[in-house]
Amino acid sequence: MDFDDDGNPIIPQGKLVLVRHGATEWSKSGQHTGVTDLPLLPEGEEGATAVRPALEEFEFVHVRCSPLQRARRTAELAGLTPDLVDDNLREWDYGGYEGVTTDEIRERRGFRWTVFEHGVIPGETPGETVEEVAARGSRVLEEIYPELHRGDVALVGHGHALRILAGVYLRQNPRWGRRVTFETGTIAVLGHHHEDPVIEAWNRRR
Numbered sequence: 001m002d003f004d005d006d007g008n009p010i011i012p013q014g015k016l017v018l019v020r021h022g023a024t025e026w027s028k029s030g031q032h033t034g035v036t037d038l039p040l041l042p043e044g045e046e047g048a049t050a051v052r053p054a055l056e057e058f059e060f061v062h063v064r065c066s067p068l069q070r071a072r073r074t075a076e077l078a079g080l081t082p083d084l085v086d087d088n089l090r091e092w093d094y095g096g097y098e099g100v101t102t103d104e105i106r107e108r109r110g111f112r113w114t115v116f117e118h119g120v121i122p123g124e125t126p127g128e129t130v131e132e133v134a135a136r137g138s139r140v141l142e143e144i145y146p147e148l149h150r151g152d153v154a155l156v157g158h159g160h161a162l163r164i165l166a167g168v169y170l171r172q173n174p175r176w177g178r179r180v181t182f183e184t185g186t187i188a189v190l191g192h193h194h195e196d197p198v199i200e201a202w203n204r205r206r
Contacts, residue, residue, distance in 0.1 A: 012148035015200065016190040017058055018166060019156040021066075021074040022048040023184040027159075030101045032115070034094040035125055037068050044070070047185025047205075048077035054187055054206050055079060061151035062144060066090050066158060074185075075156040082156070088136040091158035095120040095127020115160070116178035130164065134174035137165030159184070166190060170197050 022044030026033040040048065055078055065075045065082040066089040075082055097105055097120045105113050120127035144153050155162065163177030169190050170176065180202065182188065189201040 010149070011192050011195055012145070014061070014148040014151045014153060015058060016144070016148060016169065017055065017060075017152060017154045018162045018182075018188040018190070019051065019055070019074065019078060019080070019154060020159055020162060020182050020184055020186055020188075021068075021070040021156070022046070022077070024070050026099065027184050030103075031099050032094040032097050032101070033158075034091045034098055036098060038070055040070055040073050044184065045073070045077055048074040051185055051187055051205060052077070052079045054204055055154065058152040058154070060154050062147040063154045063156070064089065064140070064144070065156040066161075068158070071156045071158065078156075080154055080156060086140060088140050089155060089157040089161065090136075092130075092133050092160045092164075093120075093125050093128040094123075095125055096123030097121065097127075098123055098125070114178065116175045130174045130177075133161055133164045134168055137161065137168045140165060141169055162188070166199075170199070 022040045024033065024038040024040060024044055026038055063080045063082045064084040064086045065071050067085045067087055068090060116130060119129055147153050159182045160177065163180055163182050164174050166188065167174050167176035183203050186203045186205050191198055191200045
């Protein structure tokens with residue numbers, strides 16, 4: 001946080017708006033979808049279009065988006081034009097759990113596994129720890145911070161990665177993200193109450 005000459009915090013007036021992509025085949029089935037580049041389902045395109053009026057309430061000075069097609073198509077349908085396609089907004093790399101549901105992983109492992117608590121294993125990709133995903137989110141937040149002093153910022157991406165990024169914004173442990181869900185085709189709005197970062201809306205569709 002920046003401070004003025006008298007030591008008072010300079011609080012960004014812009015809102016940080018997180019946009020989760022619309023529904024895909026794997027988001028419906030509960031399969032972990034990290035690096036797999038799936039398209040939106042027709043209902044996912046409808047959901048991305050439906051959130052457009054909610055986004056029109058903001059005055060975006062900066063928009064950035066994950067490179068994966070489900071996020072880029074969501075941005076397009078939601079009426080957003082990314083200024084930057086940012087690899088740091090990719091979804092969590094689930095490694096050996098890519099394409100596998102939580103129930104299937106629990107059956108294999110023999111206990112009540114969760115990705116936030118127990119992490120992933122290597123597969124076709126190495127996978128990431130929650131701390132590595134949080135580090136990517138931190139880089140995004142550091143880069144967009146000056147823009148929030150100019151106005152609103154939109155980030156279009158994925159459920160787990162955006163939940164972790166929100167935790168970093170709120171100055172929480174990265175595993176805070178396990179305490180919230182983030183539905184497909186919805187937005188979250190983050191801002192400030194005095195100098196404290198806060199959630200102003202979550203899972204908003206309209």
